[in-house]
């Protein structure tokens with residue numbers, strides 16, 4: 001019996017070494033870009049702070065070139081907002097959230113800039129289905145779409161108070177797409193390199209993405225689980241489905257950041273975004 005457990009222990013040690021070697025992921029490249037900018041009242045991002053001040057924010061999208069497949073994390077604002085700053089496609093909500101986007105800021109043209117096409121993308125990971133995050137899902141009919149099951153259900157029939165931020169036209173033709181409907185966390189390749197974490201709160205099925213890179217280390221792509229630096233310091237995010245869950249999600253990301261000496265990349269901070277190396281440069 002002792003012998004068996006020794007063998008098992010040795011095997012698990014070998015497995016741990018193998019997977020940690022895997023997780024070094026020297027071949028992963030992460031590109032950062034933005035789907036234009038959004039102009040809005042800062043009070044939407046930092047509740048009861050700087051209400052009435054209109055600011056421009058970035059709308060980040062990430063392309064991860066991984067040995068196991070090309071990944072897109074969020075597809076930005078629909079290219080249909082380009083002609084008239086969303087007036088027709090988004091309707092009245094474009095007064096509160098006013099997009100400014102050029103056609104070449106679409107995720108398809110951003111992929112082309114690094115020699116890829118939408119058909120090369122194997123996985124599209126959606127933080128959530130709001131209008132500035134899933135706008136171009138229909139450019140990827142052949143990909144596997146990874147989304148929290150609760151988000152899918154809520155996108156199709158949102159709570160009244162969240163309805164304006166979901167644009168049904170973005171995804172109304174996607175019901176037959178290949179969805180990986182998950183509940184909770186998912187280590188996508190089983191090696192820790194790409195890990196989705198449940199950060200519900202902003203929406204009912206919000207998720208964030210941890211990317212573990214060889215040189216950059218642990219990067220937590222918060223998306224709308226934390227928009228601004230203030231949200232990490234106790235200021236409640238302005239648009240939330242559930243405040244308590246939203247604050248718990250922030251604490252969760254901070255714990256992971258501190259445990260792994262990583263960094264939280266905020267969802268809509270212009271100040272932080274301006275420090276990023278943008279596509280075609282990359283992080284590895």
Ligand SMILES: [Zn+2]
Nearest residue numbers: 130132133224
């Ligand atoms: Zn957003």
